[in-house]
Amino acid sequence: MRAEATILHVDLDAFFAAVEQRDKPSLRGKPVVVGGVGGRGVVATASYEARAFGVHSAMPTAEARRRCPNAAFLTGRFHAYREASTAVMKLLRSISPLVEPLSLDEAFVDLAAAGLPDLSVTAVSSFGAELKERVHEVTGGLTGSVGIGTSKLIAKIASDLDKPNGLVVVAPGTEQELLRPMQVTVIPGIGPATAERLRRIGVHTVEELEAISEAELVRVLGQSHGKGLFRLARADDDRVVVPERETKSVSVESTYETDHVDKRLLDALLDRQAAQVTERLRNARMSGRTVTIKVRLHDFSTHNRSATLPAPTDEARTVARLARRLIGDIDTSGGVRLLGVGVSGLADWIQDDLFTDEEEVPDPDEQDAAADAALVANASRRRDWWPGADVEHDAHGRGWVWGSGRGVVTVRFETAETGPGRVLSFSSDDPALRPFSPRDEE
DNA sequence: TCTGGGGTCCTAGGACCC
């Protein structure tokens, strides 16, 4: 926590809906709901007019229609939202080099790095008011709520206190009296599950949270969350404003109007998602080693399966092959509601720099071999995993897998060329192969 | 017609290495 209120949080009001109302005057003053409009859609943003009918984010759209049948239901125009967001972020960066976007419509700004002559409460208040006007200008009429305080926690909570179009500055030294009477759920990071655990130990307000020992919080919530909340309950927060975060994963997912059972269709959908995800990877000049599929079944249970390649890829084929194999581990016979493909373990990978020569572009077959190798590494841990696999064990109980997939045997082998222990895949009738014995490794 | 899509972080257990 700082001595002066130098962390600012901006939050654009009902952002998606507000952009729609800005661009379509007929929607102004009327309930607008942006989100999924299909049978399984949920609300992303409701305008304040729609909120008056009890419509809110994350509510199923079907329920929103029941509550507010006269609202305009829109799917969303993300280009327009991104454009407005970019204008705001640019404005913020002109104020301070330390701007941390949290999403399209939210950011922290470190005013201590802004070079303001005066950081008194009065001065930062008028600064905040001016910022709101400039947000209104650069976005063509959108409003934002601003909170300013001595920490991220306080700035974020403050911006929420007077929505929409609010401005709240929390004077240094008054943080705890602000927090104490509030419900614990105002603290970012306390969601329904944590709130319920706290409720069970009799904690509802921040004041009650403050009375719990650190050891007890760690017992109830785990090491990281427990220690973190022990401090936040005391308004003890020294988290810095981080301007650049590196992307850790890229994913695509889709919920279908009806549950899918046909395995060929599921494979085709995975192929398409693999193509989408790798296109985004290539656009971002990245590649990744770990491929994860996400499957939500008819009963809403969600299952992830992942496998890690020996080297990063941005190839649709490689990701698709792995994804298809991974879904084989999941019983989809009851129907699939959602399918997703993601890539993590990302590496910067600038194709043009690395592969100036056309010959040096990775051979797709080698990539496939790498995918097979990753599957073998996985299968050796999970004997049941590889369909049709033949597993043998050495004296140490370690398993070695003979996997037969589409005319290719993938196994831990040695060859005269590769030496012992290399994980590779070969065609099954290659006479140069003999099973690799783990002893050879010693 | 209950329950989106894109992320981040944490936990826990097993494998493996030294």
Add this chain to the structure above:
DNA sequence: TCTGGGGTCCTAGGACCC
């Protein structure tokens, strides 16, 4: 016959955020 400890990587699931 009994049996370490720390560190890292990988996988699965869950909580949370907007």
